[in-house]
Amino acid sequence: MKWLPLALQPEVPVMAPPPIPADIRRFVLTSIRSVPHLEALLLLRATEAELWSDAGLAG
Template identity: 60%
Template sequence: MIPDDIRRFIVQCIPSVPFLEALLLLRDGGAREWDSAQLAQRLYLNTAKADELLAQLLRAGLLSLHEAAPTRYFYAPRTPQLAGLVDQLAVIYGQNLIEVSTLIHLKTNRKAHLFADAFVWRKKER
């Protein structure tokens, strides 16, 4: 079972499973620095997708850029509370991989359905 605070964190802050996988990989790497090529290789993605994930993680306040090498990222949540949520999520994901993945996919599918519904032509009633 996913605790409510972690469920909220997933729904509000985790847009995709690749985002989560990248986050947890960088978290587990400690102070190691990553670039898009390394992340792409480890997650079996193309470098464009890895660049996108790193940019999303940076905007979310989960990573920082190396000052001398602006293409090198490292795990650095902006607050201790955020770091604590990620730590809890890592444990829960390890124990409930399917439930966490399903929650992320349901959220993504719901957004896709809402977007698709905007383009449905409705018959005008008389």
């Protein structure tokens, strides 16, 4: 493959992420107060089978 300067390289289409559904967006905006709260929620979702205590979530 021949080397081309960046300005001459063909554009590669970039896929946009799918839009966030309105109900999920509303939930996050009205119920999640901070990034750590969102991280805790995602942790709980990722480990559904595990039981978490307050102390376990606090780290």
